[in-house]
Every structure is written in C-alpha cells, then in structure tokens.
Amino acid sequence: MKWIMQKTTDVAQLASIAKGVRRAVIEMITEAKSGHPGGSLSATDLMVTLYFDVMRHDPANPKWKDRDRFILSKGHCCPALYAVMAKCGYCPEDQLNSLRKLGSIYQGHPDVRFLPALEASTGSLGLGLSLGIGMALSARLDRSPARTYVMLGDGESQEGQIWEAAMFASYHKVDNVVAIVDYNRIQLDGFVKDILDLEPLMEKWRSFGWHVIELNGHDIGEIQKAFAEAAAMKEQPTVLIAHTIKGKGVSFMENNPKFHGMAPTREEADRALAELA
Numbered sequence: 001m002k003w004i005m006q007k008t009t010d011v012a013q014l015a016s017i018a019k020g021v022r023r024a025v026i027e028m029i030t031e032a033k034s035g036h037p038g039g040s041l042s043a044t045d046l047m048v049t050l051y052f053d054v055m056r057h058d059p060a061n062p063k064w065k066d067r068d069r070f071i072l073s074k075g076h077c078c079p080a081l082y083a084v085m086a087k088c089g090y091c092p093e094d095q096l097n098s099l100r101k102l103g104s105i106y107q108g109h110p111d112v113r114f115l116p117a118l119e120a121s122t123g124s125l126g127l128g129l130s131l132g133i134g135m136a137l138s139a140r141l142d143r144s145p146a147r148t149y150v151m152l153g154d155g156e157s158q159e160g161q162i163w164e165a166a167m168f169a170s171y172h173k174v175d176n177v178v179a180i181v182d183y184n185r186i187q188l189d190g191f192v193k194d195i196l197d198l199e200p201l202m203e204k205w206r207s208f209g210w211h212v213i214e215l216n217g218h219d220i221g222e223i224q225k226a227f228a229e230a231a232a233m234k235e236q237p238t239v240l241i242a243h244t245i246k247g248k249g250v251s252f253m254e255n256n257p258k259f260h261g262m263a264p265t266r267e268e269a270d271r272a273l274a275e276l277a
C-alpha cells in the first residue's frame with residue numbers, strides 16, 4: 001500500500017524530516033559519484049517546510065487541478081527535491097540511490113518525462129520563474145486557489161530572464177506566485193559577491209514591484225511565518241530572500257565552494273552522516 005504523507009506544522013517534526021532529507025542527499029550523491037550537495041543542503045529546510053506544511057497537495061492525486069505547484073528552478077539541486085517528494089509518497093524512496101543512472105527516474109536534473117509528478121523539467125538556469133508565473137496566471141484564469149512556488153539560486157539570479165519575469169509579475173499583479181531566493185552567497189566556482197554581486201538585492205526586488213520578505217532560510221518558524229505573510233498579500237507577488245548556508249548541516253561542506261558540484265568520497269560521506277545522525 002502506498003504511504004501517504006502526514007502534514008505537520010510542528011517545527012521539531014519538520015526539522016527531523018529535514019535531517020532525513022539531508023542524509024538521503026549525501027547517500028544519493030555519494031552513490032552517484034557526482035551531483036550538487038551544497039545547494040541541495042542549503043535549500044532543504046525551505047523545501048521540507050513547503051511540502052510538509054505550507055503547500056496544498058496530495059501525493060495520491062499528483063495531477064489534482066487545484067494543487068499548489070513547486071518549481072525547482074535551480075534544478076541541479078534535485079537530490080533534495082527527490083528526497084522530499086519520496087518522503088511525501090510521490091516516488092519510491094528505495095530507488096533514490098539510482099540518482100544519475102541511465103534510465104533512472106531520478107535524473108541529474110528534474111525531468112518530467114521520467115518523473116511525471118514533477119511540475120517542470122529544469123536545470124537550464126533562469127527559466128523557472130517565467131514558468132511559475134505562467135502557471136499562476138493560468139490558475140487565476142481558472143479561478144483556482146492554486147499557488148505557485150519557485151525556488152531560485154542566487155547565482156541563477158544573475159540571469160536576465162529572472163528580471164523580465166519579475167517585471168511582468170508585478171505589472172500583472174500576480175499575487176499567487178512566490179519566488180524564493182536561496183541566498184547561500186556561493187555560485188558554481190566562487191562567491192557571488194566576487195563574480196557578479198546582487199546587492200542591494202532586497203531593493204532590487206522592491207523596485208521591481210514585489211513584496212519582499214527577508215528571513216533565515218534554516219529557521220523553520222521564520223519560514224512558516226514568511227509563507228503565511230506571502231499568502232496574505234493581495235495584488236502583489238512576494239519574494240522570500242532566504243539567507244542560507246551552502247552545504248548546511250555538514251561542517252566541511254558549509255560555506256565551501258568546492259562542494260557546489262562535487263560528490264563526497266565514501267569516507268567524507270561517513271563523516272557527513274555521523275554529523276547528521
């Protein structure tokens with residue numbers, strides 16, 4: 001029988017689910033010998049809170065018309081999304097370690113052809129916000145209560161299309177879309193501030209007409225509050241600027257650009273799992 005998730009607002013329970021997701025991320029990437037641990041770990045608490053508390057969705061009915069949508073625009077961080085979706089009951093948890101294998105449903109970037117419960121195929125950075133706004137507009141036309149959540153990277157936010165989408169959403173008063181910037185301050189091979197700084201980031205989003213909420217992206221209570229505030233906003237889209245730590249939860253990965261796109265060795269993975277025990 002398929003296990004169907006229990007949603008919860010309990011912070012300790014959500015934190016415990018997040019720890020399980022982090023463990024799965026380490027196992028999957030170690031087994032695959034490739035993948036992106038840093039940004040998967042920075043986004044985990046946000047994704048767990050969305051799927052297990054905030055979003056209206058039903059793993060037994062993945063195509064429910066009025067479901068809330070989630071798009072992982074920074075698609076390379078899919079190990080965390082796969083683990084969250086598996087823990088919800090969308091897809092098998094015991095196959096997570098087939099990540100990046102030929103024919104696996106868990107491709108190196110999210111692919112709806114392999115995993116139809118995904119909302120979108122992503123990985124080419126810069127596109128997800130446009131997709132999400134399209135979905136939100138479509139829900140509005142259908143008079144559906146569905147809301148759309150889009151997770152962006154900070155490095156990804158250097159893409160011009162993000163800002164075209166941002167301009168469009170506020171002009172059209174798309175208040176059923178929420179963007180989340182995983183502001184871990186590191187992109188592919190270095191610190192954002194040394195490559196193409198985003199600051200002042202809050203002011204930029206504000207000047208594009210968005211309601212801006214700054215928060216600690218690892219504080220589940222703060223995450224819950226921010227999404228509740230976003231849901232109450234009318235006629236204006238909301239962006240969460242979530243301050244996070246790339247590699248969060250594993251001491252030697254934290255704030256370390258090396259673990260953007262590198263798998264841990266088996267020994268490193270064992271150390272990581274001991275820290276996440």
Ligand SMILES: Cc1ncc(C[n+]2csc(CCOP(=O)(O)OP(=O)(O)O)c2C)c(N)n1
Pocket residue numbers: 036038039040042074076077123124125126152153154155156157182184186187188246260
């Ligand atoms: C259009 C496009 N250009 C380049 C890449 C290669 N790439 C993959 S991840 C990445 C860095 C992304 O940094 P960030 O958005 O900060 O992600 P995070 O720190 O959350 O992992 C790049 C450049 C890509 N996937 N798509």
Ligand SMILES: [Mg+2]
Pocket residue numbers: 039153154155182183184185186187
């Ligand atoms: Mg980043």
